[in-house]
Amino acid sequence: xxxYVILGGLIALLLGITIWMTGxxxxxxxxxxxxxxxxxxxxxxxxxxxxxxxxxxxxGIPIGFFSTRRAMRFVSPVLIGTANVGQTIPTLAFIGIxxxxxxxxxxxxxIALFIYGMLPIIRxxxxxxxxxxxxxxxxxxxxxxxxxxxxxxIELRIAMPVILAGIRTSTVVNVGTAAVAGMIGAGGLxxxxxxxxxxRVTQIILQGAxxxxxxxxxLDAAIGxxxxxxxxxGLKILKAAQWQQ
Amino acid sequence: xxxxxxVTKVYQDGTKxxxxxxxxxxxxxxxxxxxxxGCGKTTSMKMINxxxxxxxxxxFVDGVDVMKLDPNELRRGIGYAIQNIGLFPHLTVMENIAxxxxxxxxxxxxxxxxxxxxLELVGMDSGTFxxxxxxxxxxxxxxxxxxxxxxxxxxxxxxxxxxxxxxxPITRAKLQDEFLKIQSTIKKTIAFVTHDINEAIKMGDRxxxxxxxxxxxxxxxxxxxxxxxxxFVRNFVGADRVLKGMxxxxxxxxxxxxxxxxxEDEKPSTVGEQMRQNMLNWAMLVDKKKRFLGWITYxxxxxxxxxxxxxxxxxxxxxxxxxxxxxxSLMLNSAIGNLSxxxxxxxxxxxxxxxxxxTILSQESxxxxxxxx
Numbered sequence: 001x002x003x004y005v006i007l008g009g010l011i012a013l014l015l016g017i018t019i020w021m022t023g024x025x026x027x028x029x030x031x032x033x034x035x036x037x038x039x040x041x042x043x044x045x046x047x048x049x050x051x052x053x054x055x056x057x058x059x060g061i062p063i064g065f066f067s068t069r070r071a072m073r074f075v076s077p078v079l080i081g082t083a084n085v086g087q088t089i090p091t092l093a094f095i096g097i098x099x100x101x102x103x104x105x106x107x108x109x110x111i112a113l114f115i116y117g118m119l120p121i122i123r124x125x126x127x128x129x130x131x132x133x134x135x136x137x138x139x140x141x142x143x144x145x146x147x148x149x150x151x152x153x154i155e156l157r158i159a160m161p162v163i164l165a166g167i168r169t170s171t172v173v174n175v176g177t178a179a180v181a182g183m184i185g186a187g188g189l190x191x192x193x194x195x196x197x198x199x200r201v202t203q204i205i206l207q208g209a210x211x212x213x214x215x216x217x218x219l220d221a222a223i224g225x226x227x228x229x230x231x232x233x234g235l236k237i238l239k240a241a242q243w244q245q
Numbered sequence: 246x247x248x249x250x251x252v253t254k255v256y257q258d259g260t261k262x263x264x265x266x267x268x269x270x271x272x273x274x275x276x277x278x279x280x281x282x283g284c285g286k287t288t289s290m291k292m293i294n295x296x297x298x299x300x301x302x303x304x305f306v307d308g309v310d311v312m313k314l315d316p317n318e319l320r321r322g323i324g325y326a327i328q329n330i331g332l333f334p335h336l337t338v339m340e341n342i343a344x345x346x347x348x349x350x351x352x353x354x355x356x357x358x359x360x361x362x363x364l365e366l367v368g369m370d371s372g373t374f375x376x377x378x379x380x381x382x383x384x385x386x387x388x389x390x391x392x393x394x395x396x397x398x399x400x401x402x403x404x405x406x407x408x409x410x411x412x413x414p415i416t417r418a419k420l421q422d423e424f425l426k427i428q429s430t431i432k433k434t435i436a437f438v439t440h441d442i443n444e445a446i447k448m449g450d451r452x453x454x455x456x457x458x459x460x461x462x463x464x465x466x467x468x469x470x471x472x473x474x475x476x477f478v479r480n481f482v483g484a485d486r487v488l489k490g491m492x493x494x495x496x497x498x499x500x501x502x503x504x505x506x507x508x509e510d511e512k513p514s515t516v517g518e519q520m521r522q523n524m525l526n527w528a529m530l531v532d533k534k535k536r537f538l539g540w541i542t543y544x545x546x547x548x549x550x551x552x553x554x555x556x557x558x559x560x561x562x563x564x565x566x567x568x569x570x571x572x573x574s575l576m577l578n579s580a581i582g583n584l585s586x587x588x589x590x591x592x593x594x595x596x597x598x599x600x601x602x603x604t605i606l607s608q609e610s611x612x613x614x615x616x617x618x
Contacts (some may be wrong), residue, residue, distance in 0.1 A: 139331030144320030191280030232335035241380050
């Protein structure tokens with residue numbers, strides 16, 4: 001309960017700041033962005049993150065999954081190693097490199113975010129599938145489940161909470177990275193922040209930064225909720241039992 | 246029912262896990278694959294349901310070459326239980342047990358009734374446990390669910406890879422007993438892998454002893470113990486094989502009629518007379534319904550005129566189904582040295598004495614001498 005109060009309070013505070021800043025209309029000679037522009041930028045921001053995440057999930061889960069297969073045993077250390085190391089690259093550096101390689105604009109930003117956001121999904125999918133007890137798979141095979149059935153009903157179901165945790169990390173990080181992508185002309189809330197920094201007006205920076213933070217918190221809570229609903233009860237009990245030990 | 250013909254398994258790295266193995270398991274027979282680790286027992290078992298592909302040779306299940314069947318269909322028709330149990334952690338006990346019925350597309354209503362039935366069969370309350378998750382059960386209970394699950398679609402054949410391996414010795418013994426009881430009613434054809442000679446003797450109708458991928462001896466437990474084919478078998482079954490052999494007998498097989506049995510209204514003097522005539526220093530006291538009361542010893546006879554008063558209460562009694570090795574340890578613990586065998590209501594059925602056991606032992610060693618000569 002306290003969790004929800006804090007969460008709600010924080011979101012209200014950030015939205016309050018946004019509305020307040022927008023209501024200022026101008027600071028000195030600088031005009032604040034009008035409300036419609038802030039809303040549009042937020043929508044654009046959401047769109048960048050959404051598109052990038054959709055691609056990252058669509059590709060990251062299969063890559064992570066197939067990295068666990070025997071046939072991939074020579075390729076997967078490279079893939080997983082890359083995913084791990086890739087995540088250590090700071091977002092700012094990543095966007096800088098992406099801008100240099102892919103050019104400027106919305107598309108370049110989506111591609112950059114998709115690649116960057118795919119890394120935790122690949123890593124968590126791989127770890128989640130690998131964590132399934134081999135004897136569970138052996139039992140499933142011995143009872144006559146087909147490979148497809150084992151993947152769909154056993155492996156992915158058991159790995160699902162870990163995979164979702166990867167998606168959650170990826171999304172939250174990408175809300176932030178998308179803001180940085182404002183630097184390469186992606187649009188979105190990052191544009192307001194970049195403008196604010198350029199003209200050194202804190203209020204304009206806040207106008208972009210506060211809704212970015214709110215968006216990250218909301219998406220984090222939303223995916224957390226999905227995670228909670230989707231995780232089978234048996235796995236929650238198992239996890240709780242393991243914590244107690 | 247299951248027939249292996251010159252079955253050979255060579256792994257990619259060149260190791261020969263199983264060499265030219267041929268054996269047959271009759272319908273309803275409990276067959277043990279026994280041997281030290283690396284002997285090929287698990288590989289042999291897993292080739293039956295094609296979890297491990299065979300390199301050469303043929304395996305027939307019910308007269309059908311397993312290579313001609315769809316592997317998943319084949320496996321759904323054969324129960325499978327393993328040492329690490331491998332229950333599905335995200336599914337309830339009911340869903341775990343109903344795995345094969347689900348795969349075989351049984352109507353949904355039947356899953357639950359079937360699972361409940363099997364849970365009761367393995368000694369668990371279906372009302373309490375059907376909707377629990379594996380992580381809420383003790384290891385012993387998980388092991389039971391594992392057994393119930395392998396019986397899910399009532400397959401005629403069971404493959405079991407050390408299914409009682411992961412639990413403490415007391416629970417294991419209990420589960421073994423219960424499983425034997427279940428098997429006596431369901432009469433499945435079973436291939437059961439273990440490295441434990443005691444488990445093999447206790448459970449098996451026939452034992453296939455393997456070593457380095459070769460079948461060394463395939464016989465019933467008594468023959469394995471009494472007529473080891475070579476030095477390896479002799480060493481594997483152990484120096485205490487005579488004592489192990491005791492496990493094959495039950496109290497009812499070797500008990501004798503009580504040589505002297507009296508009711509309480511008898512006079513001690515008459516009892517003494519009988520003891521002298523029979524050269525025995527003990528007798529057994531029963532009530533009018535032949536329920537066992539206690540022991541009378543010759544030295545106590547003069548202490549009272551009532552047999553009831555001089556009677557020594559029995560510290561232990563045993564049931565006719567007790568394995569002889571357990572009966573012997575009870576005898577070693579009892580002051581009298583003899584053990585009364587009684588039924589559930591306490592009626593005296595017979596008595597075990599060290600003389601009888603000595604007789605059995607000497608008969609067995611004579612058998613062995615004549616075999617050797």
